[in-house]
Amino acid sequence: MEKSRVLLFYIYSVLKQYSDETHPLNSTQILRHLEMQYQIQINRGTLYHHIQALQDYGIDIKNAKCINDGKYLVDRQLEKSEVFLLINAIHSAHFIPASQSKQLIEKLMETQSIYFQKEYRYLQVIHNRKKSPNKAFFLNIEVILDAIDKKCAVTFYYMHYTVDKKMKCEDQKLHIVYPIHIVTENGNTYLIGSHKRHKDSIIHYRVDKITRIQLLEHDVDTTIKRDFDPYTYTSTKPFMFGGAAQRVILRCHLSILDDVIDLFGNEIMIIPYRNQPYFDVSVSASRQGIIYFALQYLKYCELLEPTDIREEIKEILASNMKKYQVS
Known part of the structure; x- marks a missing residue:
């Protein structure tokens, strides 16, 4: 019985590795692979019996349409x-x-x-020059997930790039954080949690910039809120700038409508202008994040409210105009 089970696995493995819809295997080819890879010799009757057993179990093995006696594996974990x-x-x-x-x-x-x-x-083999040099990325993920499960804190140091293009933690500041979620946003993976000293405020860190992470199993806090929606949180952090969220109103050209919805989500309130290529939109966002957005889309966007952020953008524009004035 045990040999029969092993044989089922070997036949499945051969079909998985060497067959698909355009490359079916006939019985002779399957038997050859079994002998070459697993040093197993069986007759055609035994092969057909085990293929039928795999099909009875629910494995989708089909006959080729144009090639006699050809079979291929359809059922795979991933398409x-x-x-x-x-x-x-x-x-x-x-x-x-x-x-x-x-x-x-x-x-x-x-x-x-x-x-x-x-x-x-x-x-x-294609080289991606933007790849992170931090080889502890998956270790960081595992420790963070463990901390979330145990409701305990982690400690780590946080790195930044220096002018020599290396990531270093120059300030050597030890961070103590209670992890709540891990999310991918703005092309990066973030740890979302609360600081040990300020448990009511939510903070985030890029996981690939975390180094020397350690689990503090003795530092457990069951009062940490873990039922909030992390993607609602990230929607108020355009470009993942920190800070408290506040309501702002923007006037945007229709040409950036896709970008606005991609960044802030499809639950935002949009007020279109009749016969005009503009729309007003009300979003909740951090101060620095919305300033960055407004400056990035300066040609197509105007921040209307609140007044204090509008004034700050005007000051930024006025002070930086000097850089582009002809001397």
């Missing part, structure tokens, strides 16, 4: 399109170090046939 999307996402995610990106892509490749792997192997 080709899903694997391709995930591989590209991992490769482009600069917060995942290059070596760990390669390992993740290898694991995803193994869910598909060798023909898919050959076709998209190039994605493993």
